[in-house]
Amino acid sequence: MKELHVKCLLPVRMDKYLMDQFPALSMGRLNKALRENKIKLNGKKQPLSTRVQNGDSIKLFLTDEQLENRPTPAAVFVYEDDDIIIANKPAGIAVDGPDSDTLVRRVQAKLAAEGKPTHAVLCHRLDTGTSGLVLLAKSSAAEAFLTAAIKSRAIEKRYLCVTFGRPNPPAALLRDYLLK
Structure with missing residues (x-):
């Protein structure tokens, strides 16, 4: 499990924020993780279109292999x-x-x-x-x-x-x- 503390000046969509943090994550993988309740924003399941802002906490219940950009x-x-x-x-x-x-x-x-x-x-x-x-x-x-x-x-x-x-x-x- 990875926990991210959002640090950004302006609100940004959660899917974009996560793909910027983990380039190996695709929209398909993000949607699947969300369906399987493996993404929590401030402790709750939220749509990927939700805007995250400075101070928010995102928990990802994904393996390192899913998050790393391996060749x-x-x-x-x-x-x-x-x-x-x-x-x-x-x-x-x-x-x-x-x-x-x-x-x-x-x-x-x-x-x-x-x-x-x-x-x-x-x-x-x-x-x-x-x-x-x-x-x-x-x-x-x-x-x-x-x-x-x-x-x-x-x-x-x-x-x-x-x-x-x-x-x-x-x-x-x-x-x-x-x-x-």
Whole structure:
């Protein structure tokens, strides 16, 4: 938990003040933190548009990793050719979205660092907490081909579940479908 004592001559929006103090904080991350009651202004939850002024106290219930401006790790490519990229997504980052650190942004940064065009489109998604391989298309033809192959189940997805402790029985195969 970080506690900030606001020191400014004129009132300023809380979101702007926090992003000035912690450049790693994006609007997406701030909105999520507010929804999860991790930002308190003078002990109360307030909208990010609230103006803070000299003497106010802001408590942030965020980790140092969320607040620090650490360099974004490069994406790890398992395979790349002229049409597709297969990237290894670590657990804990989103594939896409408003956050500053997403798999798509990592892929684009790696392509830019190599002097290649940065156009890469997701063909499917994995949950933030899930690690695994993600297909990205570098062209519209590759995107159409991959999405059609996924839709027709020509590309098979497999998931591995890691458990802690000793399962009983020690080995098993579970086949089921997700329902909405």
